[in-house]
Amino acid sequence: MRALVYDPDAARGVRFAEVDEPRPLASQALIKVEVASLNFGELAFSARQLRPGQVFGKDAAGVVVRAASDGSGPPEGARVTSFGGTGGWAELRAVDTADLAVVPDHVDLGAAGALPAAGVTALQAVRRLGSVLGRRVLVTGASGGVGRFAVQLAARAGAHVVASVGSLERAEGLRRLGAAEIVVGPPTDPVFGVLDNVGGALLAEAFERLEDGGIALSIGWASREPTVIDFEELRMLGGRRRLEPFGVSGPFGPDVAHLIQLLEREELDPQIGWRGPWDQVGEAVDALFGRRIQGKAVLVLHG
Structure with a gap:
């Protein structure tokens, strides 16, 4: 599958690569990623957090294509947003069901995908x-x-x-x-x-x-x-x-669900300052580092 990986020799430290599809654990759902959001910290300090070739991405939202085999979490077809350490900037993501939340049909996945880490x-x-x-x-x-x-x-x-x-x-x-x-x-x-x-x-x-x-x-x-x-x-x-x-502590699902509820009631603004196809990730990273984005940058993979 196609993914954005850390490469210390690449421009901005990010490049596309073909990687193996994730193999979900029993407690993990497999998500077809539709949108992912960038976080300044994971890009600025990628050398401290990632190995070369490892897939970027704390935030990813999409549709469950395989429910967790242990019966936890949402069923196949559910729209979700997720928070994990890595792996979000890829066509497929395996994430623990304790770290995701269901997104109502009328809520924009791009907005939901901007919520988790930040x-x-x-x-x-x-x-x-x-x-x-x-x-x-x-x-x-x-x-x-x-x-x-x-x-x-x-x-x-x-x-x-x-x-x-x-x-x-x-x-x-x-x-x-x-x-x-x-x-x-x-x-x-x-x-x-x-x-x-x-x-x-x-x-x-x-x-x-x-x-x-x-x-x-x-x-x-x-x-x-x-x-x-x-x-x-x-x-x-x-x-x-x-x-x-200060550092965050999991499981993250309940907090993400709370933020989704605020978003649904229009009591929280995700403040998306840049949105575009993930092929334009270089433009997004440059804008983020150049302080030209107010709020969040969202990459669109599908949808």
């Missing part, structure tokens, strides 16, 4: 902050895939969302998604929580803005710069602040 990351990160009702929450890298979901979900949870972007041009649409404030760089006023997708100097400055008892979650590393924090200086200022590296 949406679940944002959802679990907002939960990790605890109650944010009436509290100031800073989202850095707010114009990206995870950032735009985080703005929406934090606002839904009752937070006063401060959206940090690299430039005001990147802030388009963020107020409509729920941002109460938009800043370039760190805010001047204290915040209770930080959902950081950038790292580097911005994370260090955001950490300094935490109020007593506040928490910063390091989610992404778009800057690819080291984060240097002077804890002695912060100790002199007093107060308690927490900084945690």
